[in-house]
Amino acid sequence: MRAFDYVRATDTREAVRLLADDPEASCLAGGTTQLDLMKDGVLQPPRLIDITRLPLHGIERRDESLHVGALVTMEELAADTTVAERLPMVRESLLLGASVQLRNMATIGGNLLQRTRCRYFRDPTVPECNKRAPGSGCAAVQGAARMHAVLGASERCIALHASDLAVALVALDALVHIQGPTGSRTVPLTEFYLTADVSPERETVLEHAELITGVEIPLPPPAARSGYLKVRDRTSYEFALASAAVQLVLDDGTILEARVALGGVGTKPWRAHAAEHLLTGAPATTATFTEAAEATMQDAWTVPGTAFKVPLARRTLVRELQTVSGVTA
Structure with missing residues (x-):
């Protein structure tokens, strides 16, 4: 790890200004991804701006939405009463996402911005990585690729987005609140991520001097059932x-509303719109679930190491649809 300057920001505007003044600076919050990448030599920012003291903590319910500060930790969000009562899918994704030690450090904003676990991206001695060096190629396409993506993938990049929480939040149409040099903006999480086949080197719409300040999660209707x-x-x-x-929202065996997203298979958290379309208004049966799963994976792009993920993703989705709906056969 090379030497760097360390600066602690005291408020959000100062953090944004410090970032705007230095195009190579990076933010430091929980550090569970940032420091790993710096130790590996993938990231070498000349300046780290510590944002842990910014007023971006706290979880607040406002009518039928939950507002979560970007610096809330994964463990804090998982322990929230509203999450436990109304958002079981979110709670499960958090608790399955990391060890207790990491959940006590990792922030919600940092989780959404975590970088891929692609071994080729994280090894600077590998020259072919379009994420690190645009135009250099993708070593994973010809190499060992078991932990890589099949949706949103192409010969340009098959790096996987690893967040569990982001998958649940994408399904719920969560909103990301952002602060930048020109003011604030709100972006639907479904539009926040970019697929690797378009821009491997750029993973989100976030600009350099912008900060995630919070996430807004719409609360589902009381009749909704969910799981991860x-x-x-x-x-x-x-x-x-x-x-x-x-x-799912069910009425006498009919699916009135469906929200579905996949993880572990996409270059970004993958909203399964095709599955939702087929499920809505259809009977809650295994045949319906199988058709939805087939539609979700029909555009998969595979290499020999990732081909197994297509049937695995189908079975995973069918199984969770069965579990949430209570249909077992």
Whole structure:
């Protein structure tokens, strides 16, 4: 890790100004991704701006939405009463996302901005990485690619977005509140991420001097059922091979509303609009769930190391639709 300047910002405007004044500066919050990448030599910012003292803590319910400060930790959000009562899908995604130690450090804003776990991106000795060096190629396409993406992927990049929480929040149409040099703006999380086949080197719409200040999560109707299923190689402290966030509103065996997103298979948290379209108004049956899963994965782009993820993602989605709906056959 190379030497860097350290500055502690005291308020949001100061943090934005410090970022705007230095195009190579980076922010430091929980540090669970930032410091790893600096130790690996992937990121080498000349200045770190500590934002942990900014007034971006706190969880507040406002009518039918939950407002979460960007510096709230994963563990704090998982322990919130409203999350436990109204957002079980979010709570499950948090508790399955990391160890207790990491959840006590990692912030919600940082989780949404975490970088890919692609081994080629994280190894500066590998020259072919369009994320680190645009135009250089993608070593993962020809290399070991078991933990890589099949949705939003192409020969340009198959790096996986690893967040569990972002998958649940994408399904719920969460909003991201952003502060920048020219003011504030709000972006739907479904529009916040960019697919790697378009811009491998740029993963979100966030500009350099902008900060996530909070996340707004719409609360589902009381009749909604939801859950998050994560399939992985081991039962703890492991990234998803495939995951599914599902929320359903049912009436006498008919699906009135469906929200579906997939993780572990996309270059960004993947909202499954095709599945939602097929599920809405349809009977809650395994046949319906299977059709929705097939539609979700029809545009998958695979290499030999990732081909297994297509049927795995289908089975993961069908299983979680069965679990949430109570349909077992």
